[in-house]
Amino acid sequence: MKLQKGQIIELKIEKIVYGGEGLGYYNNEFAMFVPMSVPGDILKVEIISLKKTYGRALIKSIISPGEERISDLNRLTFEDFQGCDFGMLNYESQLKYKRDMVEDVVRRIGKNSIVNIEETLGSPVESNYRNKVIEPFSLNGNEIITGFFKRKSHDVFQVEDNMLNSILGNKIISKLKDILNKKKISVYDEKRHKGLLRHVMVRTNSFNEAMLVLIINDTKISENIKEILKEVMDNFKEVVSVYVSLNDRKTNVALGNKNILICGEKTIKEDISGIHFNISPTSFFQINLEQTRRLYELAISMFENIENKNIVDAYAGTGTIGMILSKKAKKVYSIEIVESAVKDGIKTAKENKIENVEFICGDVNQELGKLIKAEAIDSIILDPPRKGIDEESLLNISKVGIKEIVYISCNPSTFARDIEILEKEGYELVKVKPVDMFPQTSHIEVVGRLIKK
Incomplete structure (x- = not known):
């Protein structure tokens, strides 16, 4: 039977794939992606698009719910869940699938089949967390x-x-x-x-x-x-x-x-961490405060012997992570290309009487090399935007011989891509911890530690 757009079919969901959609197979062979579905769901779905080897469909009704679906079966659509594309899953299952997503990209895109992907660090608050x-x-x-x-x-x-x-x-x-x-x-x-x-x-x-x-x-x-x-x-x-x-x-x-x-x-x-930050309409600041504190504690814990280290905070923005690091590290060098962000960082450091952070306004590619020649740098922390880090910057980081990298990423795919480049340049990925900053959504943050072989 040939499938058509608008057709209603019965489908069992087998698994959740990267991006958060459920995947089932019509007649055990034709792949169908269904948003807001849960493994084990038996559904009536309406086909909304068809390609040669797969299609997409929306839930019309739940015949039998999967075990991990929340108890409210009246909510079926993206709009029913207020745009929360993981809202249909119980929270324990959300954390499990987020770990699976990180593992998928580290293995598939990062080409790393060795490192253990740890359990996802859950958020202490699951709703009303956005500031x-x-x-x-x-x-x-x-x-x-x-x-x-x-x-x-x-x-x-x-x-x-x-x-x-x-x-x-x-x-x-x-x-x-x-x-x-x-x-x-x-x-x-x-x-x-x-x-x-x-x-x-x-x-x-x-x-x-x-x-x-x-x-x-x-x-x-x-x-x-x-x-x-x-x-x-x-x-x-x-x-x-x-x-x-x-x-x-x-x-x-x-x-x-x-x-x-x-x-x-x-x-x-x-x-x-006892540091006061000023937030304006345009300030970047993490939206889940309680989990942000845990994210930064986790990242800091990945540095060995941090008390004796000079650390570079690259792509630093207003220097939030660098200033928190400075509470334990010997010295922090905060590098950021946006001048207004650097000025905000300097102001915050002065207000908080932080004296062991040096703010550098410039391109990481240029400033890191100059810094390495002038100072003994032990480690670097990376927290780039969603697009990740360009290859030239990663190669430059590798060339200067920094022994330890902690990488915070809001995009597991670009994290995995960048990790592969660094591993080719002689680094080893030794720790990966997913962190759930955004409960009820399929977004996941990840923290990794690399050491120079």
Whole structure:
């Protein structure tokens, strides 16, 4: 029987593959990928696309659930789970499959069949852990809503309570929408490039304080918008900082180039390992604070005899990891190419009276070689963006002869690719630990340790 798009078939899910989708075989031979499915599920699915050797389908109903599926069988779709593509799995199983994903790419892409992939370090909080959310505005009839984009779409769907956002963040966004609906403010239409409200961002900290940023399609701020934001602030003593971000560009980037403080403090503070960090609307900061503390503790524990070592924090951003490392290391050299990030790092170090971190503004490729010639460097810590590290940089790191590398990655695929290059250059991968920074999603962080043979 020839399969067709739109056809409803029965399918048993065999396993979860890298990326988080379930895989089953129609008539034991034709591969079918099904989002939000669980191994052991017997499902009725609707085919949405077909290729020569595989297809994709969406769940229509659950005939029999797999053992690892959560008890609520009424939620079937990406939207039902608020965009959380692992929300259908119990948490223990989420951790198991994330470890399996890391093992898959280390073996397949990294071509390493030897190193043991340890169990995933679970998060102490499984929901409401995000200290930063950005939600797009949209209209549902005449009602102003915020929420998530549907899968592979720019259509917005709203949820009662964002299961990942902090509880305080949810309350603030809900109140803001109430006020905006009463005032009947226009919503941005990206096709026509008209309307005012684009996104709302809320950042919260462990001191139960919040920063509210309203992102609008304009070049100036009206008194009406200022009054609305002050009304939100009057309703929440926790809101200590309010900004408007002006973004009149045709872009999918949320924040504009101008972020204007309306009232309150310029920044909110956060604390990791006794170090206070200032967070602005544009600051990069890990979104799951409790697990971030454990991630950094794990990375630091991978350095042997850290008290006697000079360590390079490469791709350092504002120097967060470097400053935390400095609490134990002999000295840390923080290298970052973005000048504003380096200035933020220097300011934070001064505020915290940290004296054994040296900040270097420049390209790692150039600065690392100069540093090695001038100083005795023992180890390096890498925490690059999702795209990983380019081959030239990895070869340069290998050439300077650093004996120990700790690599933190938010993308196991590029981690595995980079590890293969380093192993060809004489390093050995001796430890790999997946870390779950994002419960309910298929995203996984990984920390690895390499030593020079």
